[in-house]
Amino acid sequence: MELQVLVERDIALTERALGKVIIAAPKRSHLRKIAEDFVTMARAYFEDAKHFRDQGELDKALANVNYAHGWLDAGARLGLFDVGGDDQLFTLSE
Numbered sequence: 001m002e003l004q005v006l007v008e009r010d011i012a013l014t015e016r017a018l019g020k021v022i023i024a025a026p027k028r029s030h031l032r033k034i035a036e037d038f039v040t041m042a043r044a045y046f047e048d049a050k051h052f053r054d055q056g057e058l059d060k061a062l063a064n065v066n067y068a069h070g071w072l073d074a075g076a077r078l079g080l081f082d083v084g085g086d087d088q089l090f091t092l093s094e
Helices: 003-020 030-054 058-078
Strands: none
Touching: 003 030, 003 058, 030 058
């Protein structure tokens, strides 16, 4: 698969995942801050991926979008996020 196509596919996939994530941890819990940090990291890497894509640095874009999705997967797997049981966008434990 051509790198440009792969980058566009992964950016679209991660954008869908970002739109689906709901923080499951209660507002006053310690885990809430961790969940918010996971989302912040995912969004930062996602924005970097789009920046690198726009600059034509596709290898960096692909690395960043995969880091972004990794943060979302980790949060979903740990139970920090409610993802509605979506095992197509997220790597769930079961």
